[in-house]
Amino acid sequence: MNTIWLLALALLGYVAFTVIYRLYFHPLSKFPGPKIAAVTTLYNAYHDVVRGGQYVWVVEEMHRQYGPIVRTRPDTIHVNDHKFVETLYTQSPKMRRERFYTLLYTMQDHGSMLSTRDHDLHRRRRAALNPYFSHANVRRLEPVINDTLANLLHRMEGWAREGKPVGMNVAFRAATKDVIQAYAFGEAERCLDMEDCNAAFFDIMIPQSSFHMGTHFRSLMLFMANLPLAVMQLLVPRIAVFAGFMKELYARIDGIRDAKEDPEGKTIFHELVKSDMPLSEKTTKRLGDEAMVMLIAGTDTTASTLAAIMYHLLADPKLLGRLRKELETAIPDVNTLPTASKLDELPLLNAIIREALRLYPGATHRQDRLAPDEDLIYQRPSDGKIFTIPAGTGVGMTAPLLNRHSDVYAQPDDFLPERYLENPALQKHLFTFSKGTRQCLGMHLAYQELQTFIAGIFRKYDVYDPTKTEQDGPTLELFETTRADVAMAADCINIVQYKGSQGVRIVIRH
Numbered sequence: 001m002n003t004i005w006l007l008a009l010a011l012l013g014y015v016a017f018t019v020i021y022r023l024y025f026h027p028l029s030k031f032p033g034p035k036i037a038a039v040t041t042l043y044n045a046y047h048d049v050v051r052g053g054q055y056v057w058v059v060e061e062m063h064r065q066y067g068p069i070v071r072t073r074p075d076t077i078h079v080n081d082h083k084f085v086e087t088l089y090t091q092s093p094k095m096r097r098e099r100f101y102t103l104l105y106t107m108q109d110h111g112s113m114l115s116t117r118d119h120d121l122h123r124r125r126r127a128a129l130n131p132y133f134s135h136a137n138v139r140r141l142e143p144v145i146n147d148t149l150a151n152l153l154h155r156m157e158g159w160a161r162e163g164k165p166v167g168m169n170v171a172f173r174a175a176t177k178d179v180i181q182a183y184a185f186g187e188a189e190r191c192l193d194m195e196d197c198n199a200a201f202f203d204i205m206i207p208q209s210s211f212h213m214g215t216h217f218r219s220l221m222l223f224m225a226n227l228p229l230a231v232m233q234l235l236v237p238r239i240a241v242f243a244g245f246m247k248e249l250y251a252r253i254d255g256i257r258d259a260k261e262d263p264e265g266k267t268i269f270h271e272l273v274k275s276d277m278p279l280s281e282k283t284t285k286r287l288g289d290e291a292m293v294m295l296i297a298g299t300d301t302t303a304s305t306l307a308a309i310m311y312h313l314l315a316d317p318k319l320l321g322r323l324r325k326e327l328e329t330a331i332p333d334v335n336t337l338p339t340a341s342k343l344d345e346l347p348l349l350n351a352i353i354r355e356a357l358r359l360y361p362g363a364t365h366r367q368d369r370l371a372p373d374e375d376l377i378y379q380r381p382s383d384g385k386i387f388t389i390p391a392g393t394g395v396g397m398t399a400p401l402l403n404r405h406s407d408v409y410a411q412p413d414d415f416l417p418e419r420y421l422e423n424p425a426l427q428k429h430l431f432t433f434s435k436g437t438r439q440c441l442g443m444h445l446a447y448q449e450l451q452t453f454i455a456g457i458f459r460k461y462d463v464y465d466p467t468k469t470e471q472d473g474p475t476l477e478l479f480e481t482t483r484a485d486v487a488m489a490a491d492c493i494n495i496v497q498y499k500g501s502q503g504v505r506i507v508i509r510h
């Protein structure tokens, strides 16, 4: 009995000491923010794990109440001010920026560049991949992207014949995965060739609050990840399916290593396996993990942006009419596929894409970084007060908040592509792909996919006009879809809509 009391007392003492330390003596104790967030990470865990990706909105409210710099966790600062972007996400390769543990824990012991904490190791891993995703090399992927567009348009014709409403989110996921898979590995099963567009596979990746579990309950997640597959299958079938996907990727890397001949054309992993990278960087586990990030990061993000653009164009026939005029000039023959370089010159198409990227960022998580070698200085504009963020502290900024900042964007919650036509300089503020040395590797690819798919679909299809007895050509009509079906309701690393949303559904008519 005495021992239990002693233990309880010790625990109480520890909790009391931690609370007092964090509130009054911690290096971040002078930063503004609610006391509960300064005292425990459980506050963040509650809003992200229990309430499902809601902490982003709690942080937004903190900024409203406490200003542009707040303490969101005992050890983490969040800044909502565009002027701080260049300091935190510096492009200078000489200034080290490491990934903070929050996202690292989510990804656990992963060999990918995305989950590499160390600045120098990240630079080396990134340097090996950068050339494949340069603007020029992505341009060379035009045949692959156009081939996928042709496949998608072909599927849409089939769905038109069936006459039933079609969920476009899964169709877009299939299209974007087909593109990156072809680039990564050359051959692959194409999702768009499958009856259900590989919906069962995408189901396991649908962003949900469990994505936050690793950040808050790391040991539990590590324990789960190391269970035998059969046990996992029983406990969490979803994780087991994912483990199966990883096993397949590792087998694919081994297959490339053992293959006598390479496929025609450039593929990322054939080249990486044969490259002169150190052997420790070319293990099956590491390259398989890199492939996984590429396939996942390159799929849902771009697909959700495509769905958002489709919604807005079909909900606003005038906007679509203007876009179709622009597309008719750039692609005079409706039966030819778009030329990527021509699409760069279309102001409205690009303004629509930028506005969708701004308002519906595919990656919604806090971009937590740390500067290991220097204190970061932030000056609060309202009163000029200087905040010194000690070296090694986690500091983050977040696309869903920064992209809607009223200092930069008028009517920030409205979908107004015009803002980019009136002020093209606005595009430099877009935080959707993050900034600095760890910004999105695939942003040129994503952008080219967005241009090509939107141009290809809407050069062919007009919006259905219920007042006409006969339409002038093939049409699309929204089916039981509202703006809430594309708007961000939660941050589960990726954008998540309200519970029960079925995404963008349309009826296709020929």
Ligand code: HEM
Pocket: 103, 113, 114, 115, 126, 180, 293, 294, 297, 298, 299, 301, 302, 305, 361, 362, 363, 366, 367, 368, 432, 433, 434, 437, 438, 439, 440, 441, 442, 443, 445, 446
């Ligand atoms: C609209 C589509 C996309 C959005 C919004 C997006 C967003 C982002 C963001 C915000 C990051 C930084 C994450 C962080 O540091 O925590 C990132 C990183 C990354 N993205 Fe994308 N992404 C998109 C498309 C793609 C595509 C098509 C690929 C295909 C290769 C890709 C591959 C990657 C990779 C490999 C990283 C890790 C980069 C690094 O750690 O250096 N992304 N992306």
